[in-house]
Amino acid sequence: DEIKKSRDYLKTLFDVIPSALYTVDIQRKITGWNNVAAKITGFDAKDVIGKGCNLFAIEPCLHTCGLFDKNTPKPVLNRECTLKTKDGKIKTVLKNADEIRDGSGNVIGGVESFEDITERKEMEERMMSSVAELARSNKELENFAYSLSHDLQEPLRSVSGYLSLVEKRYADKLDSEGVEFVQVAVSGAKKMSRMIEDLLGYSRVQTRGGKFSSVNMTISLEKALRKLRTVIENSGAKIEYGRLPIVTADETQMVVIFQNIISNAIRYRSKDFPKIMVGSSENEREWVFAIADNGTGFDMKYSESIFRLFKRLNKYDNHPGTGIGLPIAKRIIDRHGGKIWAESKPGAGSTFYFTLPKKM
Numbered sequence: 001d002e003i004k005k006s007r008d009y010l011k012t013l014f015d016v017i018p019s020a021l022y023t024v025d026i027q028r029k030i031t032g033w034n035n036v037a038a039k040i041t042g043f044d045a046k047d048v049i050g051k052g053c054n055l056f057a058i059e060p061c062l063h064t065c066g067l068f069d070k071n072t073p074k075p076v077l078n079r080e081c082t083l084k085t086k087d088g089k090i091k092t093v094l095k096n097a098d099e100i101r102d103g104s105g106n107v108i109g110g111v112e113s114f115e116d117i118t119e120r121k122e123m124e125e126r127m128m129s130s131v132a133e134l135a136r137s138n139k140e141l142e143n144f145a146y147s148l149s150h151d152l153q154e155p156l157r158s159v160s161g162y163l164s165l166v167e168k169r170y171a172d173k174l175d176s177e178g179v180e181f182v183q184v185a186v187s188g189a190k191k192m193s194r195m196i197e198d199l200l201g202y203s204r205v206q207t208r209g210g211k212f213s214s215v216n217m218t219i220s221l222e223k224a225l226r227k228l229r230t231v232i233e234n235s236g237a238k239i240e241y242g243r244l245p246i247v248t249a250d251e252t253q254m255v256v257i258f259q260n261i262i263s264n265a266i267r268y269r270s271k272d273f274p275k276i277m278v279g280s281s282e283n284e285r286e287w288v289f290a291i292a293d294n295g296t297g298f299d300m301k302y303s304e305s306i307f308r309l310f311k312r313l314n315k316y317d318n319h320p321g322t323g324i325g326l327p328i329a330k331r332i333i334d335r336h337g338g339k340i341w342a343e344s345k346p347g348a349g350s351t352f353y354f355t356l357p358k359k360m
Contacts, residue, residue, distance in 0.1 A: 019113045020093075023100070026068070026109055028053055040093070040116050042086030056083045058090070067097045067110040074098050081114070091118045152196055160189040198324040202309070205253070205331040212336075215251045217244035217289070221278060224258035228266075235266050237274035244280050245287055247356045253332045258291075260325035261352050265293035270347070286338065286358055292351040297344040306342065329354070 014021060014034050020041075023032035029052060033045040041056050048055055058081075067076065075098035082092055093114040100109040167174075167182045174182070221241060225232065232239065239262070247254075258278075266274050277292045298306070307330040333340040337357050344350035 017113075019115055021111065021113045022048075023111045024053065024067075024109055026107060028068075028110075030055075031109065037114075040085070040091065040114075041083065047086070056085070058082045058084055067099065067112065068107065080117075083114075091116055092121045093117060146200060153193060156189050156193050156196075160186055160193070163189070195324070198328070199309075202324055202328050202331060205328060205335060209332075209335060210250045210252050212248050212250055214246055215249045215254055216246050217254060217280070220244075220251060220254040221258045223255045224262060227255070227259055228263055231263060231266055235269065235274055237266050237269075237276060239276050239278070241278035242280075244278070244289070245282070247287055247358075249336055249356060250332075253335070257329045257332055257354065260329045261291050264325055265291065265295055265350070265352075268293075268295045268350075270294060270296050270349075282358075284358075286355045288353060288355050290351055290353050292349065294349040297346045297348050297350050299346055300344060303342055303344070307340070 014032060017034060018036065020037035020039075021032075021034045022030055022037050025031050029050055030048045031050075033043075033048050038044050043056060075096060077096050079095045079097070080092065081095050082090055084090055094117050095112060095114040097110060097112040099107045100111055102108050163182050163186045167179065167186070171179065218241070221244060225239060231237075262276055262278075265276050272294060275294045277290075279290050279292075281288045281290075307326050309324060309327045330340050333354050333356075338355040340352070340354040342350055342352045
């Protein structure tokens with residue numbers, strides 16, 4: 001009676017386990033087969049009991065579980081295999097196995113479980129294919145941007161150069177309106193050249209980014225300020241900052257972020273001398289950086305559009321620039337797995353925030 005109760009208990013346990021489970025004897029003949037195994041393979045217990053695993057296992061997976069192999073550590077965990085169902089379909093499974101021993105320690109059989117990961121594998125393959133396609137598309141985009149930059153820059157230089165010659169050689173033959181027309185055309189050609197260069201830089205954020213390493217953000221900020229020295233001196237801007245943290249990032253791109261946001265703050269300054277404050281804070285998951293200014297500010301209804309390519313809130317004549325600095329900053333932060341946003345009010349300045357994860 002006790003033996004029967006024990007067997008009934010084990011059979012119930014065998015069938016309610018959520019994984020496919022079966023047992024084999026030392027000759028790898030199947031001695032037990034649960035309901036999940038039947039559901040995945042289509043073979044009922046009566047189809048497999050007393051038969052070998054070659055009924056459903058496929059070479060070379062038939063002998064790769066290492067169940068009775070002395071050189072294979074036990075238990076065998078997460079071994080990927082393929083099997084054939086009763087109706088001939090091929091499925092990918094993740095198998096685990098271990099030996100069963102008697103009271104004397106002799107191997108008398110084994111137990112194997114498996115999980116159907118066919119859909120997961122197909123999804124992974126589709127994802128890998130998509131990633132490869134995206135990489136190819138990005139490469140094509142970069143090549144296109146480079147070709148566009150190279151092919152358009154030459155005629156633009158030619159147009160700008162000849163217009164400048166017209167302005168110099170024929171200034172005495174042009175009236176004031178004619179001179180103005182030439183100057184506007186030269187200015188437009190130069191702006192187009194800068195836009196092409198900036199577009200090329202935008203396309204290379206992902207494909208030409210450097211490796212991530214430990215970056216002292218204080219040093220990155222100071223490098224950006226040195227690049228902006230002339231702009232800062234001409235505007236009379238005052239930059240205040242404290243000690244910034246060390247993060248894991250692309251150092252060159254961190255300099256670009258500070259340079260783009262601070263130059264933007266100086267460009268859109270109010271009548272007062274620009275005053276810009278840079279600080280940081282942290283939470284459990286990320287570092288948060290803030291760059292606040294006393295500039296003209298903007299309506300918050302434009303808070304998302306300012307990060308779009310070539311989107312500008314002011315006319316070019318009033319604030320020179322291509323309108324791509326903030327989109328480049330956003331693309332860099334996206335590459336680092338962070339977020340970037342701005343808070344502002346017309347006439348009350350703006351504060352730009354960006355985050356960097358603590359764990360990459």
